[in-house]
Amino acid sequence: MQNWPWGEIDVLVSTGGGGIIPKPLQEVKVHELIPTITSLMNSILHPIHAVYPVMTKQRCGTIICLTSDVSIIPTYGSTIVGAGMAGISMFCRSLAVEAKQHCIRVNCVSPSVVRGTPLYDKLERDPFAATLISKVEQNAHLGVIMPDEVAEAICFLAGPGSAKITGQVISVSGGGTPI
Structure with missing residues (x-):
């Protein structure tokens, strides 16, 4: 990367798209398949590609990507979104293996229904x-997740208490998704 004018980058938090309504595969049009997965992946690839050289040069940094529990738990109607989100999770876990030599940590926060x-x-x-949603909420015996609870998981991964954690996908579900 040539001249990065904004100084150091400590943390990147990147979300894996969203807004896609789940539906069974037989209801997904063939022309929607690749663009949906590509859209999900691009939402994290571009920001990471932009900051990774800076973090590598400064020999530190934390990358946190949001994915979804449908990347961990097979969910009816989430075949395409699940595949895209699983791609995000595996990309981050694989990048963590590469990035650790530059003292860069890479993790995912994987909320369920928020x-x-x-x-x-x-x-x-x-x-x-x-x-x-109703099924997930019925199983969320610890409570349905709120945005601030996702933020707390992100802050933990960005902070010093997680200095030795990398390559992990942390589910924030209130127990709503069976693990």
């Missing part, structure tokens, strides 16, 4: 997605 977000509201309006 109430109080525009995506949650959008999913609740879709009958199929609403049934999935």
Whole structure:
């Protein structure tokens, strides 16, 4: 990277897209398959590609990507989104192996259903997605996740308490997704 004018970069938090309504594979049009997965992957690839050379040069940094529990738990109706999110998780885990030699940590936060977000509201309006949300919430015996709880997981991974953690995908689900 040539002249990076903004100084050092300590942390990158990158989200893996979102806003995609789950639906069974037979309802997904063939022309939607690759663009959906590409869109999810590009949402983290471009920011990481931009900051990685800077972090490598400064020999430190933390990269945290948001993915989804559908990348960990096979979920009916989330075949395409799950594949894209699993791609994000594996990309980050593989990058962690490369990045550790430069003292860069790479992890993922993988929330389940997060109430109080525009995506949650959008999913609740879709009958199929609403049934999935209902099932997840019924299993969330520790409580349905709120945005601040996802932020707390991100802050932990960005902070000194996680200085030796890399290559991990941390589920934040309130127990709503079976693990």
